[in-house]
Amino acid sequence: KPYTLAQRAEMLDKAIGRLAGMQAPNGGFSMWGNVSEYQYWISVYITHFLLDACEQGFTVPSVMEKKAVEFLLKGLQEGVAGLPAGPVVYNENAVWNDFRYAGSGRFGVLAYGGYVLARLQKAPLSTLRQLHEAQAAAHSGLGLVQLGLALKLMGDEGRAKSAVDAGMKKQR
DSSP: OOOOOOHHHHHHHHHHHHHHTTOOOOSSSSSOOOTTTBBBHHHHHHHHHHHHHTTTTTOHHHHHHHHHHHHHHHOOOHHHHTTTTTOOOOOOOOOOOGGGGSTHHHHHHHHHHHHHHTEEEEOHHHHHHHHHGGGOOSSSSHHHHHHHHHHTTTTTTHHHHHHHHHHHHHOO
């Protein structure tokens, strides 16, 4: 049975409220609401969802959005500084405290974060360019395409084309 527009709006408002409860004080999100176990990848995914909801006219608390964007920006800058092979040192207050993102997984997550920030015109072009220089760390084409889109949104057409072309050719 299809939902009415009002029913869908109510479900989305409830979802946004639930996500607000899963946001850590630093702006990151966790899978299960444990605010000490926030992760960059899920934070990017949720922030992307919140951005889409805003664009569709739904209300996202401004403090929630601001904290999420600040978390993504800090994580993007810290994460790119650790590429391509920088060590991940465990620090419970660091965005990159998860050993799973010590290798090639970090590039894709950072590219996605860069894309979400670029949609808001908040991705530093210099940081995106650094990520472009480390594109050998990409394990699939998706991250390269997302980086290309971010670069395009921030005005670097040349690197954008280069990244998208590399992403389309990349074999996983």
